[in-house]
Every structure is written in C-alpha cells, then in structure tokens.
Amino acid sequence: MAARTPDLRLIVVTDSALAAPHSISDIVAAALDAGAPAIQLRDKRATAREIVAQAHVLLPAIRSAGALLFINDRLDVALAIGADGVHLGPVDLTVEAARRITPPDFLIGYSTDDADEARRAERHGASYIGCGAVFGTTTKQEVGNERIGTARLHEVACAVHIPVVGIGGITPENVQEVRATAAAGVAVVGAVMRAVEVGDVVRRLLR
C-alpha cells in the first residue's frame, strides 16, 4: 500500500477517440481547472513513445494543479516519466509483478469486480481498486462491459482497506448512487471525454 492516501474522488480517464475533435490536453486542462484530482492516461493503440509524448504534454498542468497522473498498462512508461502510478487490468502485468519493480510510494491501481480478487490485489500491494462496470459502459473493454450495479461495488469496497473507485457508465446524473456506497471515488471516461462543458461535468461529478 502507498504511504500516502491518494485523492481518488474522481479519476478522469482519457480516450482520444471519444475526445475527438477535441484534444486530450484541452479536456484534461479543463478537468483540472474544475478540480479533478487524478488523470489516467489510457491509449491502448499508442506506442510507448507516443504515450511518453502525450504525458509530457499533460504533466505541467497536472503538476501545477497538484493532481495525480496514472498511466494505463505501461508501467515502464509510468516509471520513466515519473508518473504517480499505473493502472493495471487482467491482461497487464500482475500487481505482484509490478510491485517487484516499483518504489513503495508508487501507486498501483487494479481493475476487478470481485471481492476476493480485490483482497488478493491488496495483499500484493495494490494502492486502489477500479471496480466496474457499475452502470455498464460503451467505452471500456478491459474489464468487460457487464453491469455490476452499486450493491456489488459496495461489497468490493467493504472487502478491502485500500480505496475502491467505481467505473463504468458513471455520469453527473447517477454519481450520487455511487457516492452512497463505500467507494472512495469514481473513474469516468465517456462522461468527461464527450462532455460539451467539461468543467461543469467535472464539478457535478465531484459535488
């Protein structure tokens, strides 16, 4: 577990396809301005070199906002650019393998909707759990698109001591249902990437 308690009330997960025609950096800047405490850079089709380049564009704004940067999947990129953490899913490095090569205060997120698997990830050094898809989703492939509902999210959040973040179909309209569970926060892709008013959506998600 990380030495600090990270602020994971809202993780904005990037998706350049959903963001188009806007750029990831414009959307991230607006989200940070509105108080988003964490950004996860995710682009499964990008090369390591491209992720590094994108991270270098985003990092100054993230640092000056005092926010956290997570990199999806590519732990090597995360470590090389000095990101705060990595987010791992079922086809990525295991938490155990990742923890072998990371400093103790480096954050490792892991996706699971299963309480036992969440407990195992915690034992192996995960810093938080991403749990979903809470309301189903059209944007996230890695964990499966099955709607798990808030009861299951609550169950997983109660199973571990590390923060659990709900993901999947979360919007300003349904976020209160998630806040009513033991989850520490929400991760959002589409609602922010496709927002007409990014700042407004972020503020409502944080409220």
Place this chain on the structure above:
Amino acid sequence: MAARTPDLRLIVVTDSALAAPHSISDIVAAALDAGAPAIQLRDKRATAREIVAQAHVLLPAIRSAGALLFINDRLDVALAIGADGVHLGPVDLTVEAARRITPPDFLIGYSTDDADEARRAERHGASYIGCGAVFGTTTKQEVGNERIGTARLHEVACAVHIPVVGIGGITPENVQEVRATAAAGVAVVGAVMRAVEVGDVVRRLLR
C-alpha cells in the same frame, strides 16, 4: 554500458506466426541446444500478461543453457521477470528514458541503421545496437524493410564501442558476409523460426 560483455554472436528473435505450427518454446529449446547464446522474445500483438507467461516457459531452458533473454519493447515485463535486457526500437521508450529506470548491468539494445543515432544511443546507455535490414527482410517491420547492405552495417559497427548486431534477411548462406564486417553478431528471425532443422541452422549461423 553494461558491466559485462554480452555474448551476442547470435540473437534468435521469436515470432510465433512464423514459427507455426511449431511452438516458440520447442524452437528456442532446439536453438539453445545448438549453442544460441541469446534469445529475444518478441510478440507485438501479445499482452503483458501473455509475454510474462511465454517468458516463464522459456526461462528455465535459457538459464540452464547460460544464455541471455531479451524482451522486445516491454521494459516493464523485462524487469519484472528478471530478463537480462530489453530491445528497443524507434517507437518504444528511448534508451535515455529506459536507462533511468534500469540497473547498470541490465542490457539495452537499440535498433538503428544510422551511425550518428548509434553513437547517441551509446552515449545514453545502450548496451548494443541492432542494425538492419542488412539483406532486406520479410519479417521485421519495426526498423523498416530497406536493405542497407553490409557496408553500412560495417560503418555503424565502426562508429560505436558497444557491440553491433546485424539483422534482416540473414541466413546460413549469407552470414559469412556479415561476419566479415566489424559487427559482433547477427540477429535472426525467419531463418530460425521457419527452419526445418533448427539446430543445424543455428550451428551454421554460429560457425
């Protein structure tokens, strides 16, 4: 530069599509038996989890042969499984970024057919250069398929102090042309992956 001088007379680069219907592990085992001193595990379509699984299958034979294991692109996987090194190309992490998060004796290979870029990679901590495509190729996309010839390989090999390994279309029939240059070794994909007699091909490549 790595503290030790690695044996790079022959790097067998895996390609599961070319290997079919044979398995990578059977081919690697035969290559090691015939004296191959280094294996590079490369599968651009595989997930991190799959590369880890494949490496765990190969490692016992590689270790008992006293050979080296390189992982293509995924430095995080290479570090997490205790591989000897990583091989990086132009779309991967830079050598400079990779060296920031690797122990000094961890080997970093870098693909380039340019003498200046090879010198820069050496300055940034590369352990060896992969240079090609010497005779053109039908199997390797990362560096381009352009035939550079042995004169260019020799030029790059003379430009740096670290070992330079020729790659691209090298077979038992033309390997002597490469051995006649200043290159320290050869990297081979198709000639070994598609070989009817892997051991025989490896022995002829090493002769």
